[in-house]
Amino acid sequence: MSIQAxxxxxxxxxxxxxxxxxxxxxxxxERVAVDDVDLQVPRGSAxxxxxxxxxxxxxxxxxxxxxxxxxxxTMRLLGRPVPAERAAALARVGAxxxxxxxxxxLTGRENLTVIAAARxxxxxxxxxxALARVGLSHRADERVKRYSLGMRQRLGVARSLLADxxxxxxxxxxxxxxxxxxxxxxxxxxxxxxxxxxxxLSSHLLDEVxxxxxxxxxxxxxRVVMQGSIAExxxxxxxxxxxxxxxxxxxxxxxxxxxxxxxxxxxxxxVRVRLRTDVEAEPVADxxxxxxxxAGLAIRRFExxxxxxxxxxxxxxSRLEEAA
Amino acid sequence: xxxxxxxxxxxxxxxxxxxxxxxxxAEFLKLRKRxxxxxxxxxxxxxxxxxGYTVLLILHATDPARHGAAGGLENFSGSMxxxxxxxxxAAILVGSTLGAGDLGxxxxxxxxxxxxxxxxxxxxRVPAGLGLVFAVAGTGFVxxxxxxxxxAGSLDAPSAGVLVGSAAWLGLVTGLALVLALGVSSALGSRxxxxxxxxxWQLVAMPLxxxxxxxxxxxxxxxxxxxxxxxxxxxxxxxxxxxxxxxxALAVIAAWTVAPLAAGAWRTCRRDA
Numbered sequence: 046m047s048i049q050a051x052x053x054x055x056x057x058x059x060x061x062x063x064x065x066x067x068x069x070x071x072x073x074x075e076r077v078a079v080d081d082v083d084l085q086v087p088r089g090s091a092x093x094x095x096x097x098x099x100x101x102x103x104x105x106x107x108x109x110x111x112x113x114x115x116x117x118x119t120m121r122l123l124g125r126p127v128p129a130e131r132a133a134a135l136a137r138v139g140a141x142x143x144x145x146x147x148x149x150x151l152t153g154r155e156n157l158t159v160i161a162a163a164r165x166x167x168x169x170x171x172x173x174x175a176l177a178r179v180g181l182s183h184r185a186d187e188r189v190k191r192y193s194l195g196m197r198q199r200l201g202v203a204r205s206l207l208a209d210x211x212x213x214x215x216x217x218x219x220x221x222x223x224x225x226x227x228x229x230x231x232x233x234x235x236x237x238x239x240x241x242x243x244x245x246l247s248s249h250l251l252d253e254v255x256x257x258x259x260x261x262x263x264x265x266x267x268r269v270v271m272q273g274s275i276a277e278x279x280x281x282x283x284x285x286x287x288x289x290x291x292x293x294x295x296x297x298x299x300x301x302x303x304x305x306x307x308x309x310x311x312x313x314x315x316v317r318v319r320l321r322t323d324v325e326a327e328p329v330a331d332x333x334x335x336x337x338x339x340a341g342l343a344i345r346r347f348e349x350x351x352x353x354x355x356x357x358x359x360x361x362x363s364r365l366e367e368a369a
Numbered sequence: 370x371x372x373x374x375x376x377x378x379x380x381x382x383x384x385x386x387x388x389x390x391x392x393x394x395a396e397f398l399k400l401r402k403r404x405x406x407x408x409x410x411x412x413x414x415x416x417x418x419x420x421g422y423t424v425l426l427i428l429h430a431t432d433p434a435r436h437g438a439a440g441g442l443e444n445f446s447g448s449m450x451x452x453x454x455x456x457x458x459a460a461i462l463v464g465s466t467l468g469a470g471d472l473g474x475x476x477x478x479x480x481x482x483x484x485x486x487x488x489x490x491x492x493x494r495v496p497a498g499l500g501l502v503f504a505v506a507g508t509g510f511v512x513x514x515x516x517x518x519x520x521a522g523s524l525d526a527p528s529a530g531v532l533v534g535s536a537a538w539l540g541l542v543t544g545l546a547l548v549l550a551l552g553v554s555s556a557l558g559s560r561x562x563x564x565x566x567x568x569x570w571q572l573v574a575m576p577l578x579x580x581x582x583x584x585x586x587x588x589x590x591x592x593x594x595x596x597x598x599x600x601x602x603x604x605x606x607x608x609x610x611x612x613x614x615x616x617x618a619l620a621v622i623a624a625w626t627v628a629p630l631a632a633g634a635w636r637t638c639r640r641d642a
Binding site: 107110111112113131132133134135136138140142145146147148149150151155156158159160161162163164166169204208 | 391392394395398399402403404470474475476478479480481482483484485486490641642
């Protein structure tokens with residue numbers, strides 16, 4: 046879809062970030078749920094807010110949307126300060142917070158009518174388009190209590206489209222979806238980004254964030270511990286190379302002398318080489334291969350392992366646990 | 370779900386109407402689609418009137434010597450005594466549902482996320498609730514008034530003045546019950562608790578307190594004393610239970626209108642969604 050006409054002027058606005066939070070803090074009694082968070086979500090991207098359950102992801106989203114107040118810090122949504130200009134900012138924000146909730150006794154269309162009534166007058170005219178976008182046109186006049194969880198998630202997306210949003214905030218949107226539904230959901234989110242919208246996706250699923258998002262912030266125990274593009278974050282993690290040669294002992298000796306190698310150990314399927322985190326993996330891998338060949342070793346396997354976001358995430362969070 | 374491309378044209382200019390009834394319509398939609406609620410309010414207001422006058426009609430038809438005409442002022446007065454009490458119960462059911470419906474279903478959060486002011490969300494509930502309550506209580510009243518007039522026979526039928534005064538008074542007591550229940554429900558966030566508290570207050574505690582002469586002029590602060598002051602004299606309970614001036618009665622009614630609405634609005638604006 047492109048719910049786009051009339052929106053060009055807004056979408057290519059000069060604001061580089063659609064969400065900006067500085068020093069954002071939320072306490073529940075003694076417990077700090079969100080701890081001095083700085084966050085910048087670039088316009089026109091799919092941005093993952095990644096962290097384990099209980100890390101404070103939903104609380105941060107609730108503060109951004111004005112569902113609960115912050116104890117400290119400042120926020121801007123679409124360039125507008127929140128909560129001072131909350132109404133104007135939220136007029137172009139669509140959101141699903143936790144599981145989408147509806148009046149079960151109303152139909153899907155009626156539920157959208159209720160929300161459209163709270164939005165600008167044009168929102169009512171977007172109902173049919175939004176329902177079609179999520180594939181619910183044929184079930185729109187059934188009561189929501191008959192909807193499956195997946196259908197409710199889709200209806201939640203349709204509801205968030207009534208704002209013709211520049212920013213979509215989706216909190217764990219694939220919870221409860223089957224694999225096919227998850228696949229479709231990913232495609233839909235990428236479609237939103239292709240239209241120039243920004244998607245802020247909160248999730249505890251690394252795989253989901255890695256597949257959907259362009260950039261990510263990793264949050265743990267209320268704090269953003271790392272923020273950047275997926276490639277940048279993965280680059281910071283330890284790279285490994287699995288090497289099988291004709292002489293493992295000589296290979297280990299050569300590797301031990303290499304300055305970029307952090308460790309090398311023989312395993313069942315070859316020698317596992319771990320590189321230092323401060324080196325560029327590709328030229329180092331080239332150099333290692335060259336040295337082994339020059340030493341007269343036959344190389345049967347040479348497999349650099351791409352560091353995944355999952356590895357990086359586990360490294361970061363385990364480091365934090367050790368520090369705690 | 371598919372990813373079909375759909376283009377929705379959006380107007381480039383936006384109207385900024387100071388007050389739009391779309392929110393009220395949405396609230397009314399939520400209410401009227403609750404079949405159980407609508408049926409119960411009809412069962413409380415319309416059904417007893419139909420049954421009552423049907424029974425009176427049959428009794429009169431079978432034994433005119435012992436049972437007078439089904440209509441007339443006296444039967445109208447008796448019917449109104451039942452109707453206003455049942456209409457108050459209906460209003461409490463509607464008000465409680467209105468105040469806690471969005472919270473109970475979790476939709477309040479979705480409404481807040483639109484950026485619309487919470488005060489506007491709360492305010493829209495009042496006319497929507499009054500619309501439903503007046504519709505059902507009004508239907509009950511129309512049946513009563515029509516039957517009392519058409520079936521009066523040789524008895525005195527209620528005059529136009531009595532009918533208008535009674536209708537206005539019924540509107541007042543049901544409207545006040547709705548406002549009270551809506552305010553309490555919005556403040557507490559619980560439909561069941563509100564029904565218990567407001568029903569207990571309106572139908573048990575307040576009538577009892579009105580009978581306690583030892584309370585003296587303190588009773589003037591009770592809503593029942595003020596509405597009793599305005600009740601048409603032609604009705605069975607007509608006349609003030611606690612003597613008070615018209616101005617004092619209006620002031621008490623204003624206070625009982627503003628206080629629950631203020632409490633409900635304040636809580637709606639302040640609560641975590």
